[in-house]
Amino acid sequence: MNLEHIKQRLEQALGIAFAIVTLDRWNAQTESLEEQGTIYFRISDPSEGAVEALAVDAELLSRSERRLVEIVLELERRNAQQHKQWPQAADEEGRARELGRWMADRLEEGDTQSPLPDHSALRAFQYNTCLTLLLDTEFGDSNRFSYKELKRLIDTYFESDNVLIPLSEREWIVLASSTVLEAANEDGELGESTEELVESIALALHEMIIEWLGECRISSSGLVHAPSNLLSAVHNMRGAVRLGRLFHSEEYVHLPWKLHLERLLYTMDDREKKKFLEQLMKNAEHTTLDAEMLTTLHAFFNNDCNISETSKALYIHRNTLLYRLDKFKQATGMDVRNFHDAVLVHMALLLYKVTK
Amino acid sequence: MxxxxxxxxxxxxxxxxxxxxxxxxxxxxxxxxxxxxxxxxxxxxxxxxxxxxxxxxxxxxxxxxxxxxxxxxxxxxxxxxxxxxxxxxxxxxxxxxxxxxxxxxxxxxxxxxxxxxxxxxxxxxxxxxxxxxxxxxxxxxxxxxxxxxxxxxxxxxxxxxxxxxxxxxxxxxxxxxxxxxxxxxxxxxxxxxxxxxxxxxxxxxxxxxxxxxxxxxxxxxxxxxxxANLFVAGFLGSPTMNFIKGRLEESNGVVSFKATNIDIALPEGRAKLVRDKGYVGKEVILGVRPEDIHNEPIFLEASPNSAVSAYVDVVENLGHEIILYLSGIGDGTTVARVDARNNVADGSNIKLAIDMNKIHLFDPVTELTITE
Incomplete structure (x- = not known):
């Protein structure tokens, strides 16, 4: 446990000074004790003799703050204990599985901030900042595959040695060298953004995986400093897959930066969602949102509300598209060519998918 | 392979x-x-x-x-x-x-x-x-x-x-x-x-x-x-097949399809088919492709039993052919694809004839063809 680091973070959070002290013995069963106007928080185990502690002026700390500091230190101690007991598997797969279990446990506890344990020592953490992807496999029993098979696929795809961490039976984390983004950006006339490059890599990876193993969903957090931010990145990617599965089940690559609106709508409670839809579509007949109309509206929004582009995408004459949009306006009173109505209908379509 | x-x-x-x-x-x-x-x-x-x-x-x-x-x-x-x-x-x-x-x-x-x-x-x-x-x-x-x-x-x-x-x-x-x-x-x-x-x-x-x-x-x-059915008939072809709701009636041994402003005789082969299947006196849906509705004088002359009159709502000239959007044949809009050399103007009344050997008849309930 990095005591100096913890001290600094507590000082930042509470705006008061702590001191690191060593006490000869610990005369209490509790996590902290108060003596002569100073509160001591124990850091090390009292059974080991002298105890390391953090000391702070008792007048500067409220009761609840004191309790919170106790909890933080207790969690840190437990974490350090787990790292200490980290069993070192002999092979790469074993180490990856251990790390995967550790990460799954942290995430289960709601911990998205812990740095990776130093002991994990996965060779490829030489990539300080790496391209991070999450594969959520949906294969049936017939498509079971081994760690080695997937590792070979991933390594061949990225043309390098990568880190593959099984998080659960179906979730796999891939850490690839950031140089793949540079390679993808060669030859183009205009430089693409990192997000665009990551998306094209994820889409192609999806196509490759399904041809070999079967259907899967993919998310990415882009470039991540894995040793310190991997848990948080995985948390984000899991969230993106969850939202993607819910709102865009027909798509298979779900990127966190493309799901802002979905994330917002997800937080609405079900009653509010239904109410919003009912109010918006109150004039519409049941048949208004048939498959053809849904496809039309989706294409219209995907083409930035551009009539020509949408009609091209749908292979229909622009007059046919205008007729359909007019029909929708007649039925609902919402004209999607108008920005404000378009925003509302776009939201309603997203909600329609999750409430129908 | x-x-x-x-x-x-x-x-x-x-x-x-x-x-x-x-x-x-x-x-x-x-x-x-x-x-x-x-x-x-x-x-x-x-x-x-x-x-x-x-x-x-x-x-x-x-x-x-x-x-x-x-x-x-x-x-x-x-x-x-x-x-x-x-x-x-x-x-x-x-x-x-x-x-x-x-x-x-x-x-x-x-x-x-x-x-x-x-x-x-x-x-x-x-x-x-x-x-x-x-x-x-x-x-x-x-x-x-x-x-x-x-x-x-x-x-x-x-x-x-x-x-x-x-x-x-x-x-x-x-x-x-x-x-x-x-x-x-x-x-x-x-x-x-x-x-x-x-x-x-x-x-x-x-x-x-x-x-x-x-x-x-x-x-x-x-x-x-x-x-085989209305769906297939309507799905393939552009412009799509015209569908006209009407009834089959027989008089003096001639089976005719009757709907709003239409009274056209079926050729003997088709008449026998619908008679045998018991559709005479019943509602049916007539399907006719746009290219099977003609306005050439020679065709009109040869097809007096399938002549219809229509009002031209819209003319789309595609250069090599003209698409006509017509009213007055049945209750809805009928589309015809005719030769570009035939001069047709918006808002005019024209005479056309349906190629009765190319028509399709469908059961309105099962939507299956009855002419195959």
Whole structure:
């Protein structure tokens, strides 16, 4: 446990000074004790003799703050204990599985901030900042595959040695060298953004995986400093897959930066969602949102509300598209060519998918 | 190459009331180019995904060649897929993109090189082998995606709307290229599209689907000229077939179709058919394709029993032909496709005649044809 680091973070959070002290013995069963106007928080185990502690002026700390500091230190101690007991598997797969279990446990506890344990020592953490992807496999029993098979696929795809961490039976984390983004950006006339490059890599990876193993969903957090931010990145990617599965089940690559609106709508409670839809579509007949109309509206929004582009995408004459949009306006009173109505209908379509 | 056999295939998703695909039966012959076509959500892509191994089959049996492949992983089915997205590996050049599948299958380097060079030559992309996908046009990318499939020399090609990301001109060009390629490679192709023009021009046979159910399987010509039901009749053809609701009546041995402003006699062959099937005196739906409504004087003269009058609402002059939107034939709008040399003006009244040997009659309840 990095005591100096913890001290600094507590000082930042509470705006008061702590001191690191060593006490000869610990005369209490509790996590902290108060003596002569100073509160001591124990850091090390009292059974080991002298105890390391953090000391702070008792007048500067409220009761609840004191309790919170106790909890933080207790969690840190437990974490350090787990790292200490980290069993070192002999092979790469074993180490990856251990790390995967550790990460799954942290995430289960709601911990998205812990740095990776130093002991994990996965060779490829030489990539300080790496391209991070999450594969959520949906294969049936017939498509079971081994760690080695997937590792070979991933390594061949990225043309390098990568880190593959099984998080659960179906979730796999891939850490690839950031140089793949540079390679993808060669030859183009205009430089693409990192997000665009990551998306094209994820889409192609999806196509490759399904041809070999079967259907899967993919998310990415882009470039991540894995040793310190991997848990948080995985948390984000899991969230993106969850939202993607819910709102865009027909798509298979779900990127966190493309799901802002979905994330917002997800937080609405079900009653509010239904109410919003009912109010918006109150004039519409049941048949208004048939498959053809849904496809039309989706294409219209995907083409930035551009009539020509949408009609091209749908292979229909622009007059046919205008007729359909007019029909929708007649039925609902919402004209999607108008920005404000378009925003509302776009939201309603997203909600329609999750409430129908 | 291989045949593909789908036997009583069903796809049911958890929680769905109806199956997405129902009792799908189809025997695809070796080297056949078969097209699955239908509107969005009809089950065509789901069927293809089941063949590919991307969706589990809820019920039924799928054979590729003689092998039952229900429980075989996609990579072991000896198929190659080309998708709408044709997502090329962006960090690899064209050569590496095409070689990727072979490299994974541990082919020898010189064999990989031979296959890639050969496919590149067929697809006319040999000069692009060093380029990255980003430096390619849409059409070139599509060719590379095809190349990636071709080098594998699979038993079956599966293509899911592979041309939908291309513009209209390129789509037309690639349509012909893929047909040519399939013939040259002598391979079995299962091709999914919602575009009836692609279906009609590419398929040896077409499977028309709606609501997860096969509506009809036949050659393009048979489907167009002998649709089994209203859906197939209305789905194929552009502009679509006209449908007019009316009644069949018999007087003095002549069976006529009567509707608003129409009283036209059926030819004896068709009259006998509807008489035998008991449709005289009953409601039916008459289907007539736009090109089977004529306004040439010689045709009008020869067809006094099928003459109709109409008001011209809109004239669309396409140069080589004119599309007329007409009212006064039945209750709705009727569309006719006539020769561009016939001068027709908006807002005029004209005489036309229906080619009664080309009409279709459908039962309004079952929606099945009654003239076949």
């Amino acid at each position: 291989a045949s593909v056999s789908l036997r009583h295939i069903y796809k049911r998703y958890p929680g769905a009331k109806e199956p997405s695909v129902s009792d799908f039966n189809l025997e695809i012959k070796d080297k056949e180019f078969i097209v699955l076509v239908g509107p969005s959500g009809c089950g065509k892509s789901t069927t293809l995904r089941m063949i590919a191994g991307l969706e589990e089959i809820s019920e039924g049996e799928l054979y590729i060649g003689d092998r039952l492949v229900n429980d075989v992983a996609p990579k072991d089915r000896d198929i190659a897929m080309v998708f709408q997205s044709y997502a090329l590996y962006p960090h690899m050049n064209v050569y590496q993109n095409m070689a990727f599948g072979l490299k994974l299958r541990k082919f020898k380097k010189d064999e990989i090189d031979r296959r890639v060079q050969e496919a590149a030559k067929i697809l006319d992309i040999a000069h692009l082998l060093d380029r990255k996908p980003k430096a390619l046009s849409g059409g070139q990318r599509q060719r590379v995606a095809l190349g990636r499939a071709i080098v594998r020399d699979p038993q079956v090609f599966l293509m899911d709307e592979p041309l939908s990301n291309l513009d209209a001109k390129l789509r037309g060009h690639m349509r012909a290229e893929i047909s040519k390629l399939a013939k040259r490679l002598e391979t079995t192709v299962i091709y999914v599209t919602h575009d009836q023009v692609e279906a009609m021009t590419m398929g040896d046979r077409i499977v028309v689907m709606n609501n997860g159910v096969i509506q009809q399987v036949d050659t393009p010509e048979q489907l167009y000229n002998h649709p």
